[in-house]
Amino acid sequence: MVALDPLKSMNVRIGAETFALPLSMVVDVHDVGKIVPVAGAPISVRGLSSHRGRVTCLVSLADLLRVRSNPDALPMAVSVRWKNDLIALEVDAVEGIAEASHTLDINSILNSTFSQSGDHS
């Protein structure tokens, strides 16, 4: 019998819940910084931000998962690689690295959200 290895994950908090992001997709964790809003963008897109000389799109993980975030939190950004691009996910807090049996399928979530135009504000 083969035992499944636990997955390394980066645990992030949104509102009262903790979510495990696959560590293999995480590139960086940083402050959200100044955001340039984008008219006509999908609702989940907060805007454009820059980090380490790169322009990235800041996306609310709370909106992607349809959960309520904490309005009093000082948000952080977790940059993940998606389709040869970097996407910064806005979260309430980063809890740290852990081992998890399941992690969020971020690829599928981003694919399904941004392959449709129905999300546009």
Added chain:
Amino acid sequence: MCSSPAAQCKAVTMDVLIREFVDEACSLLDEVEAALSLRAPLRQEMTPIIHRALHTIKGNAGLLSLADVATAAHEAETAFDAIQANSAALETFDVAVLRLRSTILSLANPEAEPSTRSSVGASVRVGSERLDQIHRDAFELILWRNRFAETLKQHSDQQWREPLQQLTRVVNDLQSNVSAAMLRKLDHTWSTLPRMMREAAALHGIRVEMECIGGDTEVDRATADIIVDCVVHLARNCVAHGIEAADERLSKGKPVDGQIKLCAWQTDTHTLVSVGDDGRGLAQPVQQAFEPGCSTAVGVSELAGRGEGLSIVKRLIERAGGTVGIESARGAGTLVTLRIPHSANVVECLLIAVGDQRFAVPYRQLTEIVPSSNSDTNPRLKHLPIVDLRERLAAKGGRQCVPKIAICDAAGVAVKFDDVLHSDKLVVLPTPKPLAGISHIGGVAMLGDGMPVIVLHVPGLVKGHDLPLSCEAANAVQDNASGLRRWPLLASEKKALPLSGAEHGRNVVLLCDPHDQLDVLLRPVVEATGLQLETCVQKIPPDFTAYLAVILDLQDQSDGWLELVKARLGACQGAPTVIAVAGQPDAAIRRVARWLGVSSLINAFDRRRLLNLLTQSSVDGMAA
């Protein structure tokens, strides 16, 4: 026997093409063999990669008239299809791949190497990865130059201005040289396509004429490879599925020769390639055309029939971050348009303020900027819809000043915004994928202060979006034909112009433009008046008297440069008309203009005033 230089040149070009083909085909076969080494369930997932590799080798071999390789690739495809249908063992395919590889390797002739090398002369081979890295470094250098310039602007530190100007010049030269080394003209790779299509058509019992427009479009090597792969697939589809037989065409009132038109052009953010024919159009709905296995061919031939061509094109373009559009009309033809974003591109942009936000607009999209208070008197504005950017981009706050209107003739629209900030060379990057569907975003860039900025795509601001691609193509081809896009003069403006300055001997206007930013903006205005423009970036000419007028860019100039200009102006005792321009003619710049003794100081974007001043100086010159 000595062959002609043209024949020698052609032979060398062919050698280079074949060597590139061998390199690429071998790496594709490496991919195939790597896929074959996987276990059965995983190998199944690699099926599209194997299909694509073999199809690409076959297409490129056809393009270069390498019949043996094309046949071997076709046999390998057939063997792979047999494995898929469980009617053959994997070993059959292994043998076919081995045969294909040996056929390809037989093309490589090491003895030809010394002669090729001597004819190439001083060229040096540099690995594409290293060249890519140098390219990325050059772009990053521009970002840091902009950052440095922004920091100096905030500290008003005069002593750094001249070093900054020199740095700007070196960075610009470096970037343009590296870009030139990276770029390839498309006609270098698709010049053999018309002959190949004529031959393929003859095999099908039809006749075609292929026209290639925009072969001087320059793209980086990776993009060129993708475009050529796609174009070969698309052109073969035109022959195999699109163009009808001669008698059918005659009965429909079409010329006997089927027409295939290949067109390439570029915008500030994308390379676009269209392949169209005047054939029978698609039999199936447009959406289905890109699905694997969708084919209208009756049987499988070397040209088509497996239904892979369009799906491969879609995969290749989407992997490069682009899109494929297809338009088809029954009996009239099909047009496929590929839209591939530049990996990064340096674009001269105008920074504008809309509310409390900043946006960049590529100069090439702009025709003229006028204050909105003058909009009633500008005849061009009567014919253009005006898009209010505050409203369209949901911008709030910002400075309270007279809004400006930018006329964008090519897009057929004028845009109203709050203020002109400054101009800059920006490294424009592809739009991030979550924003890819927003029509008014042409790309993103980073400003000198480290903040991101959206680069506007003006045609996308028009509601309901865009010009049909075919119209965009027509405009772009027109642009290519004339090089830099010119600002057309209105009939009323033409009447106001004096006779050409050439009639009184002095017909040259000098532009002193140390930042090398205004030439692109002002040259069309000067040349529209029948005068010539000479631009000096580094060295100021010793004598101004030979010129009808001198235009001075006073924005952010060093004291040393201003002293030199003042000395030159003093020496010629006011002979030429001197017009000072600045992006933001504030109080400090007005003081400098007074100190220089310049009578006219205008906004660099005020085309109408510049036109009037040049017209007046031309009339005065004639009277003198």
